[in-house]
Amino acid sequence: MNSAGDVAPDAFQDALIAARLCAIDPELGGIVLRGGGELRDAVIAELRTGLPTSAPVRRLPSHIDDERLLGGIDLTATLAQGKRVTRAGLFAEADGGIIIVPMAERLSDATVGRITAVMDAGTAATERDGVAARYGARFLTVAFDDGIEPEERAPAALIERVAFWIDLTASRALSLHGGDWALDPPATEALLAIQRFYGGTPAVQAPDEIVSALATTAAALGIDSARAPLFALRAARASARLAGRTTVADEDVLLAARLVLAPRATRLPMAPAEPEADSTPPPPQDSDAGEDENGEQAPLEDLVLAAALASLPKDVLARIAAGTVRRGRPNNVRGAGARQKSGVRGRPMGARAGMPGGGQRLSLIDTLRSAAPWQKLRGTDGRIAVRRDDLRVRRFETRAEALTIFAVDASGSSALARLAEAKGAVELLLAEAYVKRAQVALIAFRGTLAEVLLPPTRSLARARRSLAELPGGGGTPLAAGLNAARELAEAARARGQTPFIVVLTDGRANIAADGGSVRAAAEADAKEAAKAIGTAGIAAAFVDISARPRPEGAALAAAMRARYLPLPRADATTMHAAVSAAQRA
Amino acid sequence: MSFPFSAIVGQDEMKLALLIAAVDARIGGVMVFGDRGTGKSTAVRALAALLPSVPAAHAGYQDGTARKGQVPVPFVDLPLGATEDRVVGALDLERALGSGIKAFEPGLLARANGGFLYIDEVNLLEDHIVDLLLDVAASGENVVEREGLSIRHPARFVLVGSGNPEEGELRPQLLDRFGLSVEVRTPQDLTQRVEILKRCDAFERDPAAFTEIWRRSQRKTQNRIAHGRAMLSGVTIPDAVLAYASRLCMAVGADGLRGELTLMRSARALAALDGVENVGTVHVRQVAPLALRHRLRRNVLDETGSTARIERALEELAA
Numbered sequence: 085m086n087s088a089g090d091v092a093p094d095a096f097q098d099a100l101i102a103a104r105l106c107a108i109d110p111e112l113g114g115i116v117l118r119g120g121g122e123l124r125d126a127v128i129a130e131l132r133t134g135l136p137t138s139a140p141v142r143r144l145p146s147h148i149d150d151e152r153l154l155g156g157i158d159l160t161a162t163l164a165q166g167k168r169v170t171r172a173g174l175f176a177e178a179d180g181g182i183i184i185v186p187m188a189e190r191l192s193d194a195t196v197g198r199i200t201a202v203m204d205a206g207t208a209a210t211e212r213d214g215v216a217a218r219y220g221a222r223f224l225t226v227a228f229d230d231g232i233e234p235e236e237r238a239p240a241a242l243i244e245r246v247a248f249w250i251d252l253t254a255s256r257a258l259s260l261h262g263g264d265w266a267l268d269p270p271a272t273e274a275l276l277a278i279q280r281f282y283g284g285t286p287a288v289q290a291p292d293e294i295v296s297a298l299a300t301t302a303a304a305l306g307i308d309s310a311r312a313p314l315f316a317l318r319a320a321r322a323s324a325r326l327a328g329r330t331t332v333a334d335e336d337v338l339l340a341a342r343l344v345l346a347p348r349a350t351r352l353p354m355a356p357a358e359p360e361a362d363s364t365p366p367p368p369q370d371s372d373a374g375e376d377e378n379g380e381q382a383p384l385e386d387l388v389l390a391a392a393l394a395s396l397p398k399d400v401l402a403r404i405a406a407g408t409v410r411r412g413r414p415n416n417v418r419g420a421g422a423r424q425k426s427g428v429r430g431r432p433m434g435a436r437a438g439m440p441g442g443g444q445r446l447s448l449i450d451t452l453r454s455a456a457p458w459q460k461l462r463g464t465d466g467r468i469a470v471r472r473d474d475l476r477v478r479r480f481e482t483r484a485e486a487l488t489i490f491a492v493d494a495s496g497s498s499a500l501a502r503l504a505e506a507k508g509a510v511e512l513l514l515a516e517a518y519v520k521r522a523q524v525a526l527i528a529f530r531g532t533l534a535e536v537l538l539p540p541t542r543s544l545a546r547a548r549r550s551l552a553e554l555p556g557g558g559g560t561p562l563a564a565g566l567n568a569a570r571e572l573a574e575a576a577r578a579r580g581q582t583p584f585i586v587v588l589t590d591g592r593a594n595i596a597a598d599g600g601s602v603r604a605a606a607e608a609d610a611k612e613a614a615k616a617i618g619t620a621g622i623a624a625a626f627v628d629i630s631a632r633p634r635p636e637g638a639a640l641a642a643a644m645r646a647r648y649l650p651l652p653r654a655d656a657t658t659m660h661a662a663v664s665a666a667q668r669a
Numbered sequence: 670m671s672f673p674f675s676a677i678v679g680q681d682e683m684k685l686a687l688l689i690a691a692v693d694a695r696i697g698g699v700m701v702f703g704d705r706g707t708g709k710s711t712a713v714r715a716l717a718a719l720l721p722s723v724p725a726a727h728a729g730y731q732d733g734t735a736r737k738g739q740v741p742v743p744f745v746d747l748p749l750g751a752t753e754d755r756v757v758g759a760l761d762l763e764r765a766l767g768s769g770i771k772a773f774e775p776g777l778l779a780r781a782n783g784g785f786l787y788i789d790e791v792n793l794l795e796d797h798i799v800d801l802l803l804d805v806a807a808s809g810e811n812v813v814e815r816e817g818l819s820i821r822h823p824a825r826f827v828l829v830g831s832g833n834p835e836e837g838e839l840r841p842q843l844l845d846r847f848g849l850s851v852e853v854r855t856p857q858d859l860t861q862r863v864e865i866l867k868r869c870d871a872f873e874r875d876p877a878a879f880t881e882i883w884r885r886s887q888r889k890t891q892n893r894i895a896h897g898r899a900m901l902s903g904v905t906i907p908d909a910v911l912a913y914a915s916r917l918c919m920a921v922g923a924d925g926l927r928g929e930l931t932l933m934r935s936a937r938a939l940a941a942l943d944g945v946e947n948v949g950t951v952h953v954r955q956v957a958p959l960a961l962r963h964r965l966r967r968n969v970l971d972e973t974g975s976t977a978r979i980e981r982a983l984e985e986l987a988a
Contacts, residue, residue: 153706168763193793308854543834545838
């Protein structure tokens, strides 16, 4: 049924197939669609045709609050009826249908945690505001990933739980009319096939060698999660069912390998399976994982692996080549950090008078308590009369979270030894930030550009790793480094965090903002960038790590309105002490 | 219906830690760290099905009235997004609104009393809920002073947490509360991985039939836990073994007495599980990584894993 013969299948077609498979077996979890614009609507439409017409569809916006998500007390009804009335949340409402998550790359970790818990359990547990309830909540998740940068992706914990990851950004259908890409046979016939196989028919059989072929392929591609081969097996069964088979055939397995396993690959097999066209070298990672795929392989396993390899998405290949694929991308490799909303969470601080809404939650008990003394005066008959001035909302104390941004000069002029000391100091500061539960971010600048090696995170493991991987050498694009630091700091401030920039450099800028290597322009640009930080009023410290500090460093620090810390011979410990003293000041 | 505990492939350390916690509640719970898709929460939830029943007087909310009979060991899930009033308990709204009665509606801590409190993705739990848990876990008693209520009730539970360290670290104070900590990885052995896939698939397709196949094996594990519980108080630790445990704690630089205490208790629980009346150094060695790895004086940036440090110390002591 798929057009695997003549042309390489387009991502859009894959997405439509994935939608059909999901409709057949909702346990496949759903689909993550990266990019794709209007094509995504076609995918949703395809999915809906496969589900009963009554199947609910809900959108889950990234700013959703717990009350709406998990359900809780229905305030209006509770007050009107004088008894507790509960309301189901979005998860429960979507039971048996679809949840669409637009801008999935911007979901907060907290929301992701709630979604994944429900996906795992198939039920939504509400333990909120005096309500303890459990609702059935089985749904398909279709996440739209609108990230542009390679590291802006839908959260790993979420996509782990859906079978299909499809990148529509390069789909040929984008430039055509989606309609020209309809699947063959058309939807109605496919649906008839589904109907035929839903009721009464025995489950689709999967021979043992198919099961082991999928497990073997997953292992060979460096896919560690046990969910991946399970999804692949389900997808193969669904594909067989769609085609009207009662036993999984080779083509079903190949399809599953292509759609489920290939996008999850974290490495190319080391055994001489199918040499890739551009012979990407296997990345040097996971030394503990290399021994298992040398065993004798049945022909089917070779086929499945080859199918997966032939359809490795381009970005997966690029990431493998760059060695940046790790087992599962961490959750917070995304633009947005932790949300800080003082009306929503944090340490409760009691209640105050005010209207609920806009993120402020009603404190029911306090409201009722404030209404109680007036009941007689208001002359009510058993019903509680609550007036506007009785309303109380909850208050929470959230400490503004600190974010320390390290902008580290990794150029050739910062001699390697100095760089090592700087790394040491950053590590110590990281350790301190960890204890205080502050976030850290790391920017390195060298060659012609600055790179955010580590977006704001609290994970020490990741910080340590990206620091260890920090290479040295090349020119000093100081302006680029400072600008990157400022942008990160401003974004953090917009989220309610308190940023603090620590620049570690020798101050010898020689690459201008446009990448040119005219020294004068480079210095002027650096000064400009420093001034921008000063004007923005972002707290900063400027650590001059050159062996013989010169006036340029001090001048830059002054432009930034930063503490100037010339530390020519300081070791990591001294550097750390000086910077943390500056941060406290 | 949850996946049968006995059918979990590999992951011996995690299974051992959970069994130990099931035998001796005083060990202080288990924290399971691991990558996605390694079966962390599957294993924890599977444990619930294996727990023997306990006297009703020691389980669930105790409001002071005498309770008779046996009830299943409570196993309570603390979902993310739970609010404080549901965790500690609060004024019963229904009755307050309906009939103006001030009554206490027990929370999750009360329900977990005498049993297990499980938090998946524990590193995403809000700080103020963590504070509550720490306080109650330390005292074994939940004190509610809110909304005009003044109530205290026993809340002794085994805290079980799971999480992925990539998604944020755990607060040191909370980590310290967990008696045992486990790190799970995906097995790299191909036959194991094929077996995992087969069993998960079989379970998903027909949970009842799969559970039936594993029933005998489940019952064996269940008996092992029950025997272990019964034997526990009779298991003794020879002085030589105590000295060995202390030397080990000193050698690895485990902070505080809690490490030593947990090490001894879990060694004893392991001996009870094995049906042995005297704890030997072999038991201490087996549980040492579980009991100590999260208590080493942390150089948070030290690349050598805690497990490696413990293994080194064990080797040195053996030499």
